[in-house]
Amino acid sequence: MLRVSYSETTNGQRWTLSGRLMGPWVDQLRSCWREGRERAPLAHAAVDLKEVTFIDESGEVLLREMLAAGTECIASGVAQKHLLDDLKNDHDSKPRSHAEHPTGYAVGPEKLHNGEK
Numbered sequence: 001m002l003r004v005s006y007s008e009t010t011n012g013q014r015w016t017l018s019g020r021l022m023g024p025w026v027d028q029l030r031s032c033w034r035e036g037r038e039r040a041p042l043a044h045a046a047v048d049l050k051e052v053t054f055i056d057e058s059g060e061v062l063l064r065e066m067l068a069a070g071t072e073c074i075a076s077g078v079a080q081k082h083l084l085d086d087l088k089n090d091h092d093s094k095p096r097s098h099a100e101h102p103t104g105y106a107v108g109p110e111k112l113h114n115g116e117k
Contacts, residue, residue, distance in 0.1 A: 001019045001020060002019040002020055002021055002022075002025035002029065003017070003018040003019055004017055004025075004029055004032060006032065013040060013043050014046045014047075015029070015033060015045075015046070016051070017047065019052065019053060020052070020056075021052050021054065021062070021063075023056065023058070026059050027058075030062050033047075045069075045072065046072040046074060047063075047074065049074060049075050049080055049084075050074060050075065052080070055083065063084070064090070
């Protein structure tokens with residue numbers, strides 16, 4: 001499950017995520033994010049990932065799209081920061097496999113086990 005909170009202020013747009021960025025929730029977030037960006041394309045955009053506990057491959061693809069479009073991603077913890085650094089520096093748009101990252105995509109305060117979905 002993924003909870004998305006959205007706010008729009010004079011400082012820009014902010015999406016605050018809580019839970020698992022995976023599966024059908026990725027498409028819903030993508031739709032919400034694109035809609036917001038179309039309404040205010042020049043506004044500062046930020047996505048707060050501090051309460052995200054798991055990111056699957058489709059979630060990585062979306063984050064890569066967001067970063068490429070200039071969206072600021074706010075992370076906490078070593079795993080999230082490392083993932084965002086990898087996504088920012090990875091010019092290959094192919095998501096990483098679980099085999100390449102034996103700890104899966106567990107990020108944030110609640111560590112999930114080895115690629116658990």
